[in-house]
Amino acid sequence: MNVKSLNDKELICLYLEGNQKAFEVLLTRHKEKIYTSIYLFVKDHELAEDIFQEVFIKIIDTLRRGKYNHEGKFLQWAMRISYNLCVDYFRRSKRRTKVSPSETFDIFDVLEVKDDNMETTMIKSQTYGRVRELVDMLPPEQREVVILRHYADMSFKEIAALTRVSINTALGRMRYALINIRKLVEEHHIQLQA
Secondary structure (H helix, E strand, O other): OOHHHOOHHHHHHHHHOOOHHHHHHHHHHHHHHHHHHHHHHHOOHHHHHHHHHHHHHHHHHHHHOOOOOOOOOHHHHHHHHHHHHHHHHHHHHOOOOOOOOOOOOOHHHHOOOOOOOHHHHHHHHHHHHHHHHHHHOOOHHHHHHHHHHHOOOOOHHHHHHHHOOOHHHHHHHHHHHHHHHHHHHHHOOOOOOO
């Protein structure tokens, strides 16, 4: 049996039967997305690694106690745990999240970009940098929705559940984020296209 070809639910069942390899596959499958979403919020590699480990300790504990509900999707559940741990961290430290590029991840890398010539690539890079700066200027609730929607690729329903607001509130925050970005573009005379 090829463990890697199993879905998340099957891997969880195997893990609960004592198959450690199944959990390793599950972890490997979702590690990058979960770690990167944590890093986007905390902006510190060591802290992101600590929170990531905490997320998987909670996951293992919940699975072993038989408290995991297979109806939900594993990744969304894990993302909710990581989000809540990040929120707990910020409540304790009263720090603001920032969206900025790092040497290993850039939120705009997830955008599909066709092969371009060097000039077009440079223009896009400058544009993405300006957009990141604009996202950083947004109020925390709006910035959070932009990160969850465009990096974590979550639906507004999932964002609403994760942030404990209504879908309309999540949609409204995104709408206001876009309005605010447009205003900032005009106020700062930022050129987003060549």
